[in-house]
Amino acid sequence: MRSRDGSYNFSLSICSVVLFLFSSTLLNASDYLVSYRYVVKDAILYNETLDISKSMKKCIGEPTKSLILDSYENDDLEDIILKNSTEFIDFIHTLGLQVEHKESTTNAINKSTTILTLKTTCFEVDFNDNFARISPLK
Amino acid sequence: MKYSLLLVALLSASSLMAETPMQNNDMSTVSQETSVASQEMSSEVKEEQVLKKNEGIRISVTGQGVAPMNTNSPAQAYALAKRAAVADAYRLIAEKVKGVRIDGQDLIKDMMVKRSTVRTSVQAMIRNANIVETTFKDGLCEVEMEVTISHSQFAQ
Known part of the structure; x- marks a missing residue:
């Protein structure tokens, strides 16, 4: 590792800086599993669930269209999403939702239930100082 | 007796011959009705949008x-x-x-x-x-x- 001019410490420090930058970029990009479901009964919102969990193993796939959200110097994805819930839910709609609708009319009395579901999807999240980039993996 | 039987047979045969064109007429009207119905159906099908290549x-x-x-x-x-x-x-x-x-x-x-x-x-x-x-x-x-x-x- 000794350099030609003999500055061993200098080359070592450059290597350590490069390693640090590489590891920090790797650590900042995390995989999260997100699922979303909401139930509408008789045209009124009945229940809404958004589940966010850090993935315990690396997800396989390529990041597709991404969403950039204000992170407010926060590294917690749940907090970031709660603060930008409208944008995130609109983004989820573009990814595609499973629609399940059941309706029954008994003696002219109508009851209906509609369930919209985003099946558990892996997202790659890059945390930065002021924003977080969220990209679903496909 | 034989002549009378022959006359009856001829009369019945002539009446049958007379009925047959009427039946044919009925058949033709039925076929006309079906063709009108099929035309209506085809016009309904034409109104319905069909997904084609290179067209959304x-x-x-x-x-x-x-x-x-x-x-x-x-x-x-x-x-x-x-x-x-x-x-x-x-x-x-x-x-x-x-x-x-x-x-x-x-x-x-x-x-x-x-x-x-x-x-x-x-x-x-x-x-x-x-x-x-x-x-x-x-x-x-x-x-x-x-x-x-x-x-x-x-x-x-």
């Missing part, structure tokens, strides 16, 4: 949703009603694209309808649906949503 079909629907009674603010009421309206719009798109499964049941007892039930269900996956317009008035939210479907999405 835009489906536009308007979903409706109501705000719950116990909301803390008008903004919350709007947000909740919009969610319900979006779900309704998704359901309408699914109905148009994929169709509806319908199941009916009537219970009749002592010659009277005791219970009449109609069940409908839809299941679909909707992607790339866009909200065009949202209106909120008197607790009712209406969301106009559209989706463009293309031939390549259904090609196997």
Whole structure:
């Protein structure tokens, strides 16, 4: 590792800086599993669930269209999403939702239930100082 | 006696011959009716949109949703009603694209309808649906949503 001019410490420090930058970029990009479901009964919102969990193993796939959200110097994805819930839910709609609708009319009395579901999807999240980039993996 | 029998046979044969063209006329009218019906059917089929290669079909629907009674603010009421309206719009798109499964049941007892039930269900996956317009008035939210479907999405 000794350099030609003999500055061993200098080359070592450059290597350590490069390693640090590489590891920090790797650590900042995390995989999260997100699922979303909401139930509408008789045209009124009945229940809404958004589940966010850090993935315990690396997800396989390529990041597709991404969403950039204000992170407010926060590294917690749940907090970031709660603060930008409208944008995130609109983004989820573009990814595609499973629609399940059941309706029954008994003696002219109508009851209906509609369930919209985003099946558990892996997202790659890059945390930065002021924003977080969220990209679903496909 | 023989001549009389022959005369009867001739008369019956002539009457049969006379009836046959009438039947033919009836048949022709029936065939005309069927052709008119088929023309009407074909005109109905022509009106229906068919998915072609290199041509998309835009489906536009308007979903409706109501705000719950116990909301803390008008903004919350709007947000909740919009969610319900979006779900309704998704359901309408699914109905148009994929169709509806319908199941009916009537219970009749002592010659009277005791219970009449109609069940409908839809299941679909909707992607790339866009909200065009949202209106909120008197607790009712209406969301106009559209989706463009293309031939390549259904090609196997």
